Amino acid sequence: MSDLESFRSEVKSWIEDNLPASLKGAGARALTDEGDASIWGGKRVKWTNPDAKLWLERMGAKGWTAPTWPTQYGGGGLTAAEARVLEQELGRAKAPPALASFGIWMLGPVLLEYANEEQKMEHLPKIVRGEIRWCQGYSEPGAGSDLAGLRTQCVDEGDHYLINGSKIWTSYANHADWIFCLVRTDNTKKHEGISFILFDMTSPGVETRPIKLISGNSPFCETFFTDVKVPKANLVGKLNGGWDIAKRLLQYERQNISSGGFGGGGGYDLQDAAKDYVGLENGKIADADLRARIAAHKMDAQAFALTVRRLQEEAKTQKGPSPATSIIKYAAAKLNQDRTELLVEAMGSQGLGWDGEGYSPAEIMAMRGLLRAKGNSIEGGTSEVNLNVVSKRVLGLLDHQ
Amino acid sequence: MAVFTEEQTMLRDAAKAWVAEKSPVTTFRKLRDGGNADGFDRAVWREMAQMGWAGILVPEEFGGTELGCLTLGIVLEETGRTLTASPLLSTALIAASALVLGGTDAQKQQWLPGIADGSAVAAFAVDEGAHHHPEKLAMTKALTGTKTFVAEGGAADLVIVATKDGLFLVRGDAKGLARRRLSSVDSRGLARLTFDRAEGESLSASLDQVLDRARAGLAAEMLGTAAQAFEITLDYLKTRTQFGQLIGTFQSLQHRAAKMYTELELTRSCVEAALIAIDKGANDVPQLVALAKAKASETLHLVSNEMIQMHGGIGMTDAHDAGLYLKRARVAEAMYGGASYHRDRYASLMGY
Known part of the structure; x- marks a missing residue:
């Protein structure tokens, strides 16, 4: 067995032993009082499910909330390949993320790069364990x-x-x-x-x-x-x-908010919504135009996922994210806006609810998602700013004089 | 690009160097203006075979290197950059695949060495009408009917023929085969073939499997064509001055350039994923190939249009290369199914 495969079996049995039963396949279930599935940790967290707390403590103790960070700062000390295995096995077990954290996604990587030893020792372990939000x-x-x-x-x-x-x-x-x-x-x-x-x-x-x-x-x-x-x-x-630190952090931010995809995988899948609300005729979504646009969107989504994976693999041979990650933020924002618009369209007038009776929670969530997604092309650098970044830093085009 | 092996990197660099030296766009332009009936230069094709490219899918016992589709895709991308007209796709990828996947020992022995050394040119005959509908072929094992839009169909020494009864191998000089060269907009060697109880041998490879390799290979060539069209355009944005400014400083052009770059990066991921899946024999080859061919078609369409628009008037002249890229783009987009065909196919594969 290769080292990677023995690591995989080690991870598998660890997850088997340590993932609390109530969280198995937890997916998008609300785990805190903030109403989303994410565990943000910190001093002010109010746990609605004690198992989520336990899961964070166990993952944090292994350093697997920040798998590739060095062990002396509380991280997992894994190679990129091992981190990928960990991610795959957590996915296979349908384990909910132990921690969602700006500390892990954005601050930690720049502290590792720019902070002094004292600052790293002070802040990084607390980020890994989810103690400070x-x-x-x-x-x-x-x-x-x-x-x-x-x-x-x-x-x-x-x-x-x-x-x-x-x-x-x-x-x-x-x-x-x-x-x-x-x-x-x-x-x-x-x-x-x-x-x-x-x-x-x-x-x-x-x-x-x-x-x-x-x-x-x-x-x-x-x-x-x-x-x-x-x-x-x-x-x-x-x-x-x-300013250099600020820009570096933005690269991590753009890479991270996007690589998971805005809005995440939760909620109604587009093709299921179309089947349920529009119906099938001869095995095809009955509205041919909508079907074609859903297919085009799904293909864009797959092209995006393949690109994220490719850039990650290429990044192993480089140092940190490349400026090309700006296309990821731009593309992710557009994808999520397209997805949420198509979802509401597929639901017809049932997608146009705001609150109350007559609309299912999934229908309400679809419209709220559409509205929220409008911010995706603004937050973390507008799409226009990201296109500027690509033009200048990647393509070498000059500023207008 | 994907993380390549050392061998693949060397091959790409060799292809890049050869293309720059031996096959710049001016070579294709000369071929077009010279009225070459085959649509490619046989001497150039033999030179490409000497580089080892014709045998990339051919097993070593038949004179090849069997390096796989991703490796051949790397070469196709480079030749696609300068619109190199050659039977690399039809012969080294499609015919070699059909024979390797479904040829008898005798068929392999008869054809593969010639494919690997560049002496045998092959064509793949699929379409029977104006649109690509391989699910609804009329031609049967009786090998009677018409095939059109056949790349290298005029020059081919052997033709792989798609029928509703499977694939057949027909010699270019077979009795019952008549061919008419088509003067297509891309000035390549397209032909219409008429079969009248032609002599042929059955091949046991599946049409879908060979078609998907053809599509993925063509998508790799199209990626190269689009990437080069984009780079030529980007260079122009950095050199052309208007209003006392480089036009590349105008934000409306910068954003369109950045969007093209984004589409090219997305397309590259799809093309490489499809070729890697083919080499691995993965289950999701049909889905990934549909994605790759659709994306390559959309992106090349976009970039070839923008190439003309961003060049302004000069881009409309025959003396400029933009028109050559546009013409090749439209043919490659349609061949083996355009973006709308593959979107429909993708949706069906995904169960909706």
Whole structure:
């Protein structure tokens, strides 16, 4: 048996022994009070299923919530090939993800690259175990696509920094324990005046206010900082050197929000919805035009999945994500918008419900999903910004003079 | 691109170098203007065979290397870049596959060495009407009827014929076979073949299996054609000046270029996945091939149109290569089923 195959059997029996029975095949079932299937961990989590907590503790102890991170920082220390095996076996067992985490997807990879040893030892193990939930302080009311126009002030007060300003579209800031934040440390320069800093969301002077979206949900917040004191040791990398870290993190963000696909696999499958609501004639979806568009979408989705896998395999021979990952974010946003639109269309007028009787939960979820998906081409870099990134960094086209 | 073996990387580099030196687009243009009746140059084909490309699917005992479809796809992609006209697809991929998958020992002995050394040219005759409907073929084992849209059909020494009774092998000079060369828009060697109780031998390979290899190979060639058309266009965006600016600095063109790049990357994943699945004998070959051929058709369609539009007036002239790419694109898109055929097939395969 090859090393990889013996690792596979080891993983299989570990999952068999450690995945709590109530979670087997849990799929999209709600596991926390936030109403989604994701376990975000952190200090404020309210567990509705104690087995989900147990599953996180067991996975975290193995370091398998961050399979490829080095073991000295709590990670699994697996090779990319072993991590793939782990992922396959968790999928086969229909195990729910033990942890959803901005710490794992975005912050951890840049800390590994840019942080000092003390910072890595302090933050990475807690991320792996899901003990601290992070949020991302990037966008500001005046700095969206033009992110480097951010104005949140960070002033050196000798023995600490003092932060004043506000962020917007801070995902789940109201549930987060800590924030990784872009701040302005030099007002005379644009990109070279930005620093990357970490601080505790319970610090005096931090306030969060959820924003209600067209979907009725509030996944994002406005976040306000008034004279927030931050220890100087919390600066990551060099003073005024934050923009490189910020861009690097965005690459991880775009890769991660997309490689799983926006919206995930939960909910009604498109072809099943079409069969149920439109019906089949001679084995084909009765509406030929809709059938053709569903097929085209499904093919795009498969082409996308094959591309994500190909880029991952190629990335093993390179260092970190390539700028080509920007096409992944762009394509993923379009795919999820197409999928949610087609799902609502397939459901006909039953897809047009908002709430209450007369509509099934799946029907409501379809419309809420359509509305939520409109943000996919805005959040994490608009589709237009991503096309700019591809044009400039991948294709080498120049800025307009 | 997929993670290649060292051998595949060397082969790709050799193909790239050969194409650049021996078969740039000007070679194809000369062939077109010279009125070559075969639609390809036999001397060039023998040279390609000497590079080992004609025998990539042929077992070693018959003079080949048996390196597989992904490897042959790598070469097809490179030759597709410069519109190299050759029987690489019809002979080295399709006929070799039909013989390897379903030939008797005697048939293999008779044809495979000639395929590998470039002396035998083959064609694959499938379509009977204006559209690709291999499920509804009229021709039977009686080998009577008409086949059209047959690549290298005019020059072929042997023809693999698809019938409702399976595949047949018919010699190019067989009694009962008449052929008429078609002057198609891409100036390749297309022909219409008329069979009247032609002499032929049965081949035991399945039509679907051979067709799927043909489609995947063609998709690889189309990927190369589209990639090159895109690169030529991108170069133009970086050199053409208007309003005192490089036109590549205009955001409307940048975004369209980025979208083309995205489609090319998606297409590459599909093409490589289909070829790898064929080599592995995977269960999902039909689905992946439908995906690859549909995506390659859509992407080449898009890029060939944008190539003309982004070049402006010069792109409309016969002196520019854009027209050559557009013409080849439309033929390749339709051959062995276009995007709408393969979308329909994909939906049926998935059970809806």
